[in-house]
Amino acid sequence: MKSQLVFHGTLIHSRSLDDLAILENAVLVLETGGRIAAIREGVSRAKVPELLRSLKLGGEDHANVRFLRRTEFLIPGxxxxxxxxxxxxxxxxxxxxxxxxxxxxxxxxxxxxxxxxxxxxxxxxxxxxxxxxxxxxxxxxxxxxxxxxxxxxxxxxxxxxxxxxxxxxxxxxxxxxxxxxxxxxxxxxxxxxxxxxxxxxxxxxxxxxxxxxxxxxxxxxxxxxxxxxxxxxxxxxxxxxxxxxxxxxxxxxxxxxxxxxxxxxxxxxxxxxxxxxxxxxxxxxxxxxxxxxxxxxxxxxxxxxxxxxxxxxxxxxxxxxxxxxxxxxxxxxxxxxxxxxxxxxxxxxxxxxxxxxxxxxxxxxxxxxxxxxxxxxxxxxxxxxCCLEDRIGSFQIGKEFDALLVNADSTGVMTMVEEDDSAKTIFDKFIMTGDDRNIDEVYVRGRLVKGGIS
Amino acid sequence: MKSQLVFHGTLIHSRSLDDLAILENAVLVLETGGRIAAIREGVSRAKVPELLRSLKLGGEDHANVRFLRRTEFLIPGxxxxxxxxxxxxxxxxxxxxxxxxxxxxxxxxxxxxxxxxxxxxxxxxxxxxxxxxxxxxxxxxxxxxxxxxxxxxxxxxxxxxxxxxxxxxxxxxxxxxxxxxxxxxxxxxxxxxxxxxxxxxxxxxxxxxxxxxxxxxxxxxxxxxxxxxxxxxxxxxxxxxxxxxxxxxxxxxxxxxxxxxxxxxxxxxxxxxxxxxxxxxxxxxxxxxxxxxxxxxxxxxxxxxxxxxxxxxxxxxxxxxxxxxxxxxxxxxxxxxxxxxxxxxxxxxxxxxxxxxxxxxxxxxxxxxxxxxxxxxxxxxxxxxCCLEDRIGSFQIGKEFDALLVNADSTGVMTMVEEDDSAKTIFDKFIMTGDDRNIDEVYVRGRLVKGGIS
CATH class of the missing domain: 3.20.20.140 (Metal-dependent hydrolases)
Incomplete structure (x- = not known):
């Protein structure tokens, strides 16, 4: 049985020009074909197994769950x-x-x-x-x-x-x-x-x-x-x-x-x-x-x-x-x-x-x-x-998973994260001062094309 | 007997606003106090020992000579x-x-x-x-x-x-x-x-x-x-x-x-x-x-x-x-x-x-x-x-050695160096596309403050 990739943590994406969505404690589930199967917001870490069962993913055993740290978040590619x-x-x-x-x-x-x-x-x-x-x-x-x-x-x-x-x-x-x-x-x-x-x-x-x-x-x-x-x-x-x-x-x-x-x-x-x-x-x-x-x-x-x-x-x-x-x-x-x-x-x-x-x-x-x-x-x-908005550009069920795992705490030149920084502040610091060293993993259609544990 | 640091390779610095000097096959000798003791241009690698003897540096044995590669050069800090x-x-x-x-x-x-x-x-x-x-x-x-x-x-x-x-x-x-x-x-x-x-x-x-x-x-x-x-x-x-x-x-x-x-x-x-x-x-x-x-x-x-x-x-x-x-x-x-x-x-x-x-x-x-x-x-x-032009800012005998050893071939995002690139082209690529990853070593008053073999 092939395991499905699941992320738990902060997701940040645009719903429109003036609507930046910051989803904290979110769960994002990938289909094996690289599409997004499910997104849930506000799920505590402890509740993830229950959620996965309810999604009929067979619990954590059969899902490869990545729990993101506070200084990590996913954005669209x-x-x-x-x-x-x-x-x-x-x-x-x-x-x-x-x-x-x-x-x-x-x-x-x-x-x-x-x-x-x-x-x-x-x-x-x-x-x-x-x-x-x-x-x-x-x-x-x-x-x-x-x-x-x-x-x-x-x-x-x-x-x-x-x-x-x-x-x-x-x-x-x-x-x-x-x-x-x-x-x-x-x-x-x-x-x-x-x-x-x-x-x-x-x-x-x-x-x-x-x-x-x-x-x-x-x-x-x-x-x-x-x-x-x-x-x-x-x-x-x-x-x-x-x-x-x-x-x-x-x-x-x-x-x-x-x-x-x-x-x-x-x-x-x-x-x-x-x-x-x-x-x-x-x-x-x-x-x-x-x-x-x-x-x-x-x-x-x-x-x-x-x-x-x-x-x-x-x-x-x-x-x-x-x-x-x-x-x-x-x-x-x-x-x-x-x-x-x-x-x-x-x-x-x-x-x-x-x-x-x-x-x-x-x-x-x-x-x-x-x-x-x-x-x-x-x-x-x-x-x-590119007329690809039905397939990529944001996190939406059915869209393909083109995404970056950002690590705001990587070695590099990005502004240091402080203890009381909000997700939005960390995001702003990344956008204005981060670089490729803060992009730990890159996914296209669910395939890992940069980084990861190989 | 303390050895003196000597560089052989390309030095690039400004003599004035509109005079960028690119010294190839140059030799730069440091005094132990961190000042620049000598600079010579157009010295082939083979001639370096002879030059050092003529400068009474006791030959290569007593001088720590750093031979820079084609993709490396020194610039002022x-x-x-x-x-x-x-x-x-x-x-x-x-x-x-x-x-x-x-x-x-x-x-x-x-x-x-x-x-x-x-x-x-x-x-x-x-x-x-x-x-x-x-x-x-x-x-x-x-x-x-x-x-x-x-x-x-x-x-x-x-x-x-x-x-x-x-x-x-x-x-x-x-x-x-x-x-x-x-x-x-x-x-x-x-x-x-x-x-x-x-x-x-x-x-x-x-x-x-x-x-x-x-x-x-x-x-x-x-x-x-x-x-x-x-x-x-x-x-x-x-x-x-x-x-x-x-x-x-x-x-x-x-x-x-x-x-x-x-x-x-x-x-x-x-x-x-x-x-x-x-x-x-x-x-x-x-x-x-x-x-x-x-x-x-x-x-x-x-x-x-x-x-x-x-x-x-x-x-x-x-x-x-x-x-x-x-x-x-x-x-x-x-x-x-x-x-x-x-x-x-x-x-x-x-x-x-x-x-x-x-x-x-x-x-x-x-x-x-x-x-x-x-x-x-x-x-x-x-x-x-900063009214420090008598001490730093360019490579000149008597000035203090505040310098960067640039490595244009480092892992990073700098534009790749091609075989037929001139020193000026490599310099331009660094200035426009390089980053801190291309700065292998940093010296202030002759002291190594970043990088180097420790």
Whole structure:
């Protein structure tokens, strides 16, 4: 008889943007398939066996009960809605460069190295391990232009147990000869091959999906964008990701390339690339019209506050409060390696910071975000952006168990826990000062992918 | 015969704001007293014994030569010019609160706990260890109002080997009954007692100085400020620290309390508190007049970009580029616990970010800072703010050896080093993505205070 994993202790998750739930003395029961079978609140340690019997779990004997200490708690896994896997080894380079220079001088030479599958496997292996170590249970990855490397990335996510969107990057112009798709046809063919590969290795989509990934309009001819729109139409379940309205120079250049469109939202929508499965990175400069259209189309925004303030040259972060007020879906992205950090905790902190700056810029109209709100963005908000909110993002019966076991008392740099700290205080200290050393265990679909007693 | 410590490898330090020196195949020789005796550049490993003989060090036999690997390098220790030791256990709490609320609701109740010497010793011990672990070899600490706790902090810095300015905090009004100095007289008496204690335990000032620490004008009556100015006058060697022009509410309130002064610079100068030994935290809002006066008076600025964007309510960071252009001394402060992070690396990154925002705000006039510039602020710039530039801040013959041995290849989250990375690339990766795990060894005056083979 297989034992079921049961946790007893503090669970913290978002029920919505402004509803952070802290469940103390809670019991969470996992099904063997990795789904959450039961959650009960306010159960004393002594009453756990009785509860398990009532749930017909056969008592503590057949359940593997983990009693969490006061300084431990469970939170949902982090969702990184925007991440460039082939930039993993360049994080921190090219700070303060403008986006088009940064691509040409730092990024394209670097990404071109992924034509070598041996190199790709080495870096991607470090990348997936690194992000799992940071508690990122779901990542939406841009790959390089190379089909083979992109398949390797998908293989590694599956093997290591990370939930991921993986996309071969499409770009057939305004890029150096040594790093661009040879033709529209080859770009689309490679994309279809990657879609097929991922369907082959994960037919039920338990962990993986291919994500259509036109880099941005500057690097894609009309026919390529149209071809990707066609693939999206034929495959209604495929997510789509691209960069949108990141920096003034990029926006201006896009307009010269597509004089028929007044703005980027209309442009991408025209090619069938804006659906409720679209993940749009940045969205720093958005007109009223564009925001309204995003809302109508149901697209999600990947807010990347770290890269917005360091690479790209705009030094302007998205108007997140405004998006949230309008009901536009928003998640967080590390944007590694434009963003120097591969930590969603850093992205949460920077999201707070840039929202404070937005509060000043808007003369107080757009209030800064709170810790519960940035936590929502990093978990349930990100799940919604990925259209995965029925499966992950919070602790709910029937959802899959993507979770982090946080240990606030680990060796590291997190603010020390004091005897009279409440669960909320310990949580705040973790969010603002903890790091990967405080994430003792990481679960995806109930599978332990970091830590634990092995 | 006592052996002398010698390093061979890469040394990186700032010779000035815009001159980052990367010395490869360098040899650095320490005197037994902790001073730097010799530095040579471009010495192959094979030539080291010969060099040591020529330096009359008796050859490798009598010198303990550390050959650094390609992924290791030495940098000067970090200087934290603004740090509240009694807030160590509250880092991350009270985000986005306005400064006066944050003091009343979070900070004063917390700092009042340091009336208990047992509690003070426990937290301060963690605090000094924590900052040394982060590579902070020099810290300018605000203490609580309590003389006994402040003496304990000084004792711990000396014992653990951290170079520090330690100040009993002065505040006798606009603070709750349970946490303020009883009278001007008691506040000054306690201050003198702390000055005397530090002179007693470190008579030569090898590591320690008392720093006069009026919290800010809001919490000090005129007579208290005047009394501290008198102490400063009688003790020309004592540094002085306070908060200046941090947030709009604070500035307004100060004006109502001191209607005779048009601004804070004139106010503090009037009481004799602005000298070349003054360390002024924040300086976010500075008029032309105030900047000119700071320059004339030779005061230094402790730039605290993390707290400026998260606590205090101004959400506005100092115009650092403008200060630097005028020749005003600038260093970095973690401002722990207003700043959530106790890492100077985080302060450096946030200094980059807020300087980028300042570039946008000034329509490009005040260019964003670069990695070499923020590194200067964290090392030699901070040393100048503390008037310690003759002793620390860079590698120079005769200076004391306050240094960090960085290991770019340590387990952690730093961007992986690639085979063809230059020393500058490895350095950039460390500054932008490394953390305390990459700081293998920390030296203060030649004494190993973190790591090493023990």
């Amino acid at each position: 982090f969702v990184d809605t925007h991440n460039h896997a082939p930039q993993y080894a360049q994080r921190g380079l090219g700070q303060s460069m403008h986006i088009l220079d940064w691509l040409e001088k730092v990024t394209f030479p670097n990404e071109s190295r992924f034509s070598d599958p041996v190199y790709a496997r080495r870096v991607y292996s470090r990348c997936v391990d690194g992000f799992l170590g940071q508690g990122i249970t779901t990542a939406s990855y841009y790959g390089s232009i190379h089909a083979e490397a992109t398949k390797i990335l998908a293989d590694l996510c599956l093997e290591k147990g990370q939930r991921a969107f993986v996309g071969k990057c499409n770009m057939n112009r305004n890029a150096p000869d040594y790093y661009r798709d040879e033709s529209v046809e080859s770009s689309l063919r490679d994309t279809e091959a990657c879609v097929a590969h991922i369907r082959c290795i994960d037919p039920e989509g338990e962990l993986l999906k291919h994500v259509l990934t036109p880099r941005f309009a500057i690097s894609c001819e009309d026919a390529l964008l149209a071809g990707l729109g066609e693939i999206a139409k034929r495959n209604g379940d495929l997510p789509i990701q691209t960069h949108m309205n990141e920096a003034a120079t990029e926006i201006e250049y896009t307009k010269t390339l597509f004089p028929g469109f007044a703005n980027e939202v209309d442009l991408y929508a025209h090619f069938g690339l804006l659906t409720e499965r679209s993940i749009l990175a940045h969205c720093c400069y958005m007109s009223e019209h564009e925001m309204e259209r995003l809302k109508e189309l149901g697209c999600g925004v990947a807010h990347c506050p770290v890269s917005n303030m360091t690479v790209g040259g705009g030094f302007m972060a998205a108007p997140v409060r405004d998006f949230l007020r309008r009901g536009i879906k928003v998640g967080l992205g590390t944007d590694s390696g434009g963003g120097f950090s591969s930590s969603i905790l850093d992205a949460m902190r920077q999201a707070l910071i840039v929202s404070n700056a937005r509060e000043v810029m808007s003369q107080g109209r757009d209030k800064g975000l709170t810790i519960p709100e940035v936590f929502y963005l990093a978990t349930l908000g990100g799940a919604r952006v | 970090f200087v934290d010019t603004h740090n509240h030791a009694p807030q160590y256990a509250q880092r991350g709490l009270g985000q986005s609160m306005h400064i006066l609320d944050w003091l009343e609701k979070v900070t004063f109740p917390n700092e009042s706990r340091f009336s208990d010497p047992v509690y003070a010793r426990r937290v301060y011990s963690r605090c000094v260890d924590g900052f040394l672990g982060q590579g902070i070899t020099t810290a300018s600490y605000y203490g609580s109002i309590h003389a006994e706790a402040t003496k304990i902090l000084a004792d711990l810095c000396l014992e653990k080997g951290q170079r520090a300015f330690v100040g009993k905090c002065n505040m006798n009004r606009n603070a709750p009954d349970y946490y303020r100095d009883e009278s001007v007289e008691s506040s000054l008496r306690d201050t003198e007692a702390c000055v005397a204690h530090i002179r007693c335990i470190d008579p030569e000032g090898e590591l320690l100085k008392h720093v006069l620490t009026p919290r800010f004008a809001i919490s000090c009556e005129d007579a208290l400020l005047a009394g501290l100015g008198e102490i400063a006058k009688r003790n020309g060697d004592l540094p002085i620290q306070t908060h200046m022009n941090e947030a709009a509410t604070e500035i307004e309130y100060t004006k109502t309390l001191f209607p005779g002064f048009a601004n804070e610079v004139d106010l503090y100068a009037h009481f004799g508190l602005l000298t070349e030994r003054s360390i002024l935290a924040h300086c976010c809002y500075m008029s032309e007049h105030e900047m000119e006066r700071l320059k004339e008076l030779g005061c230094g600025v402790a730039h605290c970009p993390v707290s400026n964007m998260t606590v205090g309510g101004g959400f506005m960071a100092a115009p650092v580029r403008d200060f630097l252009r005028r020749g005003i001394k600038v260093g970095l402060g973690t401002d722990s616990g207003g700043g959530f992070s106790s890492s100077i690396l985080d302060a450096m990154r946030q200094a980059l970010i807020v300087s980028n925002a300042r570039e946008v705000m000034s329509q490009g006039r005040d260019k964003g800072l670069t990695i070499p510039e923020v590194f200067y602020l964290a090392t030699l710039g901070g040393a100048r703010v």
